Amino acid sequence: MNIGEIARRSGVSRSTVSYALSGKRAVSESTRRRIQDVIDESGYRPNAAARALKEGRTRALGLVIPPAAGRLTFMQLEFVASVMDAAGRADLDVLLSPSGGEHDRSFERIVVGRRVDGVILMEIRLDDPRVTRAQSAGMPFVTIGRTGRPYGMCWVDVDYATLIGRCVDHLADLGHRHIALINRATELVAAGYGPGHRAREGFAEAVGRRGVLGAEFCCADDAQAGEACVEEIVRAHPDITAVATINEAALPGVQRAIERAGLAIPGQFSITGVVARHWAEQFHPQLTAADVPAMDMGATAVEFLIEHIAEPDAPPKQKLLVPPISLRSSTGPVAVRHSSR
């Protein structure tokens, strides 16, 4: 079933069918109706490849996700969900592409084979090869997160440095003097993962400014690592009375370790950080945290990308979010700590 067949059945030419559908030229009401009837009864839809070929655009966008798709954090999952949602509303399809290692063929196929009109990149490093590649291939892109030199490109990011600083401020205001930062995995930070670096900087700055003692712990993105990390804090750093974290995936383990150590939250131990709201609320008691508005960010990324595709020469848009800290129940005034061991 193609446009020629529709034309034949309605007794008009192919171009008339096309114009009837697109509305780009006038078509008399009677023929328009006749064509529409034929289409309705045959269930015709224009072939996406043919249209893409002629129009020079695919009506699809690529979403490049980290390779360990089985280990996506909740925040990343929200990005994916919101990008799909926003793309769907704009009648765009989403091609998913894992990146890194052997998966890079997929990225190449999509970008150089012009399978999409633009891509959204996640989990950006300060110096990111995918950004370079998209630029050199002339493929429009928007990043969720930003590189070390993010000028002249489109991005949406959260100001981790400022937010972690505010977490420290909040804890210091409550009287905490020894504060830990639970960062993401060592390798990730070493590889130049933006939020990891910026959280580290913001933490160092705030700790210095407030005159408190800070210690940073890198922690892999899973519950076991979170558990081990807090166990080490409890055992080796008994002065620490509060932690700030950007590591969502470790939270369930963090929770278990704190409970096992017999520390009441927030009575004896405070915890805060920068996480997706869903996980802040899953925590028990609910986490006082800067909620990353992941859904908004995904939608904004799509919006920026659509605009950038439409007007490649317009100045690139950028959005740095500084969401407020939502006060919930996981932080409180410092107290003398009684370790259960």
Next chain:
Amino acid sequence: MNIGEIARRSGVSRSTVSYALSGKRAVSESTRRRIQDVIDESGYRPNAAARALKEGRTRALGLVIPPAAGRLTFMQLEFVASVMDAAGRADLDVLLSPSGGEHDRSFERIVVGRRVDGVILMEIRLDDPRVTRAQSAGMPFVTIGRTGRPYGMCWVDVDYATLIGRCVDHLADLGHRHIALINRATELVAAGYGPGHRAREGFAEAVGRRGVLGAEFCCADDAQAGEACVEEIVRAHPDITAVATINEAALPGVQRAIERAGLAIPGQFSITGVVARHWAEQFHPQLTAADVPAMDMGATAVEFLIEHIAEPDAPPKQKLLVPPISLRSSTGPVAVRHSSR
């Protein structure tokens, strides 16, 4: 940069370039080398849309996921990851399509617009409109899960009925006489969600066969619901000493509620079920459970789909998995239960 430009620069015709790349006809070594050099220095890749139009296939497949993408369970996430992985290995791109509600436009675009060569459907209902739609549109498909009448179509599924039966057997062998089934959400089961129904049937059958008392609880797919569900069990059903579950997403809440009730696992309370291995291991203590081999299932689904696309008339393949129960640490002999309240 297109094939004509490559042809011009290498001083041959377009067809020669095409044959040099595909190898479908002989091309002399010297011209082949010349063409390859031009391609290497220009970074040329054939335009996906043009190729799809001519060949009649897109080299892409669709993955239809549940609409609430922000709430994907770990198992679903593993399906997505493994499908992408397997597709990538076969040099196929993956188009993600949420289904249900207003998202159905996306499904229609992909299927009827021939944007993909085949689709993989997840979260199958006993009577599933997407299956019907794919069939009527003549779009090859494979389901992860199976409908109520799964004859004549390709699918991969886990035998929830048998597995939940084995869980009951295991618990009964340990002496448990009052066992609860924590199922998925009421609405989901009511809507004909396969695993929910089959777990229910398998549970009823095994409970009857073993002469123990069983109670079923439907529970929404999140931690809060799991917590509430176990609280109800503890409060209103003090005889229950063990649960079997297929509801992964509720597990963190289940854990919290059991701990809060002061019940030791497995000393005073046993828990088992059918879940993705990752979550069985995240549980504390690690969960004795039938590990759903989600990664294998995704890969198998892709394999079946590729074969089905290549040979639409071959008999459809099906695979019903009955993974063994992995004995870990969350089940033990029944003991007198001391409620902490």
Next chain:
DNA sequence: TGCATCAGACGAATCGGTTCGACTGTGCTC
């Protein structure tokens, strides 16, 4: 020497849309 064979290259058709230019017939104005 003549003819069949074959490797290697080319040209043109094709896939299914979109879009530009041109054509026709009607109604209006001067």
Next chain:
DNA sequence: GAGCACAGTCGAACCGATTCGTCTGATGCA
């Protein structure tokens, strides 16, 4: 009543690949 504008339609070119049929020149063999 000639000229013009315009709504409505058609035919053909085009997007960038693949592929079939055909052509050419070299080689082999009788």
